[in-house]
Amino acid sequence: MSAEYQSRTVERLRPFGSTIFAEMTALAVSTGAVNLGQGFPDTDGPASMLDAARGAIADGFNQYSPGPGLPVLRDAVVADRKRRLGIEYDPATEVLITVGATEGIAATILGLVEPGEEVLLIEPYYDSYAAAIALAGARRKAVSLVPDGNGFALDTDALAAAIGPNTKLLVVNTPHNPTGTVLTHAELTRIADIACEHDLLVLTDEVYERLTFDSPDSSGRSARSTHVSLASLPGMFQRTVTVSSAAKTFNATGWKTGWALGPRELIDAVRAAKQFMTFVGGTPFQPAVAHALNHEDAWVENLRTSLQAKRDVLSSALADAGLDVKASDGTYFVCADISSVGGVDALQFCRTLPERIGVAAVPVSAFVDDPTPASGPSNWTTLVRFAFCKKDDVLADAASRLLTL
Ligand code: PMP
Ligand code: GLN
Numbered sequence: 001m002s003a004e005y006q007s008r009t010v011e012r013l014r015p016f017g018s019t020i021f022a023e024m025t026a027l028a029v030s031t032g033a034v035n036l037g038q039g040f041p042d043t044d045g046p047a048s049m050l051d052a053a054r055g056a057i058a059d060g061f062n063q064y065s066p067g068p069g070l071p072v073l074r075d076a077v078v079a080d081r082k083r084r085l086g087i088e089y090d091p092a093t094e095v096l097i098t099v100g101a102t103e104g105i106a107a108t109i110l111g112l113v114e115p116g117e118e119v120l121l122i123e124p125y126y127d128s129y130a131a132a133i134a135l136a137g138a139r140r141k142a143v144s145l146v147p148d149g150n151g152f153a154l155d156t157d158a159l160a161a162a163i164g165p166n167t168k169l170l171v172v173n174t175p176h177n178p179t180g181t182v183l184t185h186a187e188l189t190r191i192a193d194i195a196c197e198h199d200l201l202v203l204t205d206e207v208y209e210r211l212t213f214d215s216p217d218s219s220g221r222s223a224r225s226t227h228v229s230l231a232s233l234p235g236m237f238q239r240t241v242t243v244s245s246a247a248k249t250f251n252a253t254g255w256k257t258g259w260a261l262g263p264r265e266l267i268d269a270v271r272a273a274k275q276f277m278t279f280v281g282g283t284p285f286q287p288a289v290a291h292a293l294n295h296e297d298a299w300v301e302n303l304r305t306s307l308q309a310k311r312d313v314l315s316s317a318l319a320d321a322g323l324d325v326k327a328s329d330g331t332y333f334v335c336a337d338i339s340s341v342g343g344v345d346a347l348q349f350c351r352t353l354p355e356r357i358g359v360a361a362v363p364v365s366a367f368v369d370d371p372t373p374a375s376g377p378s379n380w381t382t383l384v385r386f387a388f389c390k391k392d393d394v395l396a397d398a399a400s401r402l403l404t405l
Contacts, residue, residue: 012134020366033354034398037362039332041389045250046292046299053288065283069097076290077259085229093264096271099281101207104243104260106132108203111269113138117168124367126177144373151327152181156190169201175208178364178385179335180328182212182225192233202240204230210249210300212330213308225329241266246289255285314388317399332389339382346384358401361386
């Protein structure tokens with residue numbers, strides 16, 4: 001960058017710069033560090049899905065798909081949600097195929113929130129939410145997760161108290177990036193009550209919905225965290241847009257194939273925005289993802305159990321390195337507090353970690369508005385997120401490097 005470099009980015013996007021994931025991946029590449037920063041797997045999805053994509057290209061699925069997405073994928077998304085979660089959507093009007101969950105999130109906010117209206121987030125929150133709110137000219141407010149045992153919980157009273165007359169939309173993400181928290185049925189029921197009472201719209205980001213793990217409960221017994229889809233709770237279908245994607249379920253982050261589900265009047269609004277951003281996504285990926293949704297449940301279950309074992313390996317390695325490791329009940333991620341090894345600022349820690357020990361990670365402070373919220377006991381400045389969605393030998397390599405901390 002020359003000394004005269006001057007940003008021409010519009011003001012509302014200027015605070016966002018480049019994402020923390022891009023920054024830490026670039027650092028990992030330039031230093032040759034093991035990249036436990038950006039959450040992407042280093043192995044491919046089911047072979048039959050990859051074959052189906054190649055087959056789709058060979059069979060001429062190479063032009064624009066219909067605006068809502070190929071019917072075969074809309075049918076598969078709807079069938080999958082009915083089978084696993086018992087929620088019924090109309091494939092003709094209540095599902096929209098998007099360019100990853102990211103586009104579904106942006107289009108939901110752009111299509112449903114007026115400039116100046118408020119969107120309520122639960123922090124830490126995935127970075128694209130704040131940027132999409134800024135694109136929409138809307139305002140954001142964040143309620144912090146609070147420590148709960150060895151993990152985190154939602155203070156639902158604080159959530160209710162944060163709602164004002166201008167609050168239009170609440171964004172919920174479970175299983176939660178970056179903490180690995182899986183919101184409980186009780187928390188989600190309370191969120192549903194609050195949303196109904198205040199007549200809020202809800203955007204629920206469920207990209208890690210299939211990746212929930214067994215964890216010891218308070219009595220020490222191991223229990224599987226269960227994913228509950230907010231739209232299934234009483235009063236929620238009519239007010240909820242659910243977003244998910246193939247990225248995390250089928251190790252296909254580069255395919256950018258996702259979906260938004262909801263009642264017709266909400267999905268129409270999402271489509272109104274989506275059609276002028278990309279019109280449609282990549283056509284040949286759609287029949288391939290449909291095939292995987294219809295036929296690869298066993299592969300996904302295998303992915304889930306292998307990620308659970310990887311979580312355990314990385315959590316032990318972080319503990320052996322002296323960090324205070326938090327519980328992770330789902331996703332690709334485990335967080336650890338660095339204050340036990342003298343760390344005071346997770347961002348600085350992550351900027352120097354690749355050079356110091358050859359491991360990249362991301363600071364949780366990048367996912368919050370206020371790293372030291374006055375309203376809650378959480379302090380996000382010393383928390384670091386590590387991704388465990390990597391091959392066993394890569395994790396073993398990272399583990400031995402972490403021991404040099
Ligand atoms: N939401 C969350 C919570 C994520 O972690 C990610 C990253 N996979 C996304 C949305 C974006 O998903 P996609 O790659 O399908 O756009
Ligand atoms: N979802 C991925 C993560 O949290 C990153 C996606 C991205 O780089 N935008 O690490």
